[in-house]
Amino acid sequence: MNLKNIEMKNNPSAIVVFSGGQDSTTCLLWALKRFEEIIVLTFNYDQRHQVEIECAKKLINILNSKQKHRIQWLGENYIKEHKIIPISFLSTLLQTAMIQETDIIYDDETDLPTTFVPGRNILFLTIAAAYAYQHKIRHLITGVCQTDYSGYPDCRDATIKSLQATLHLGMDYDIIIHTPLMWKSKAETIKMMEKLGGIELYKYTHTCYKGQRPACGECFACQLRLKGFKEAGREDPLEYTTREIL
Ligand SMILES: [Zn+2]
Numbered sequence: 001m002n003l004k005n006i007e008m009k010n011n012p013s014a015i016v017v018f019s020g021g022q023d024s025t026t027c028l029l030w031a032l033k034r035f036e037e038i039i040v041l042t043f044n045y046d047q048r049h050q051v052e053i054e055c056a057k058k059l060i061n062i063l064n065s066k067q068k069h070r071i072q073w074l075g076e077n078y079i080k081e082h083k084i085i086p087i088s089f090l091s092t093l094l095q096t097a098m099i100q101e102t103d104i105i106y107d108d109e110t111d112l113p114t115t116f117v118p119g120r121n122i123l124f125l126t127i128a129a130a131y132a133y134q135h136k137i138r139h140l141i142t143g144v145c146q147t148d149y150s151g152y153p154d155c156r157d158a159t160i161k162s163l164q165a166t167l168h169l170g171m172d173y174d175i176i177i178h179t180p181l182m183w184k185s186k187a188e189t190i191k192m193m194e195k196l197g198g199i200e201l202y203k204y205t206h207t208c209y210k211g212q213r214p215a216c217g218e219c220f221a222c223q224l225r226l227k228g229f230k231e232a233g234r235e236d237p238l239e240y241t242t243r244e245i246l
Pocket of ligand 1: 207208209210211212215216217218219220221222
């Protein structure tokens with residue numbers, strides 16, 4: 001069976017891998033526009049910014065309550081379930097600045113920032129695909145992006161396409177991994193969210209690598225986010241300690 005033949009209209013359910021960040025929140029809205037029933041998976045790997053998980057819960061709560069958001073089109077489609085999946089073994093296995101309190105720097109040896117968690121997206125999507133298989137769901141959505149990526153190799157289009165093929169073979173099951181942000185800049189993602197009517201939701205998303213709320217405004221992730229908003233010519237509703245672009 002050709003994967004392109006799995007039409008969305010015949011498959012009303014989808015799984016969104018959701019961190020509570022800006023990109024995955026945009027993807028969640030993208031998915032809600034297209035699929036009737038969404039299952040949201042958030043992974044708890046003892047990430048340094050645990051506040052991200054609280055943000056994820058709050059965002060789901062807002063999206064599931066018509067009184068709490070102002071997105072006119074969001075009526076019929078809904079989030080059926082939000083599962084927080086504990087994978088704390090990652091923090092005992094791996095040393096990375098995304099988990100441990102170590103400096104976030106650029107590693108000349110690997111050519112990657114020390115926030116890189118090797119295999120993270122592959123692991124998340126494999127777990128999500130196993131869950132999809134059991135629930136007869138054909139669509140996975142992830143916010144990975146090759147355009148603005150920090151050099152993370154598991155965010156690349158080739159990695160995702162290859163993983164989709166591996167999952168298809170390994171489970172003998174047709175599944176599509178949608179990557180609506182793959183070729184978008186941060187500014188384009190913001191404009192996409194604006195079209196979806198969800199810019200105000202960005203107030204509750206989490207980006208800061210230091211795990212601070214209000215966001216520090218200075219770390220790599222905060223700066224990338226601030227630059228994206230500047231380029232898009234929009235105001236970020238998130239609270240910052242400083243909004244200065246360095
Ligand atoms: Zn920050």
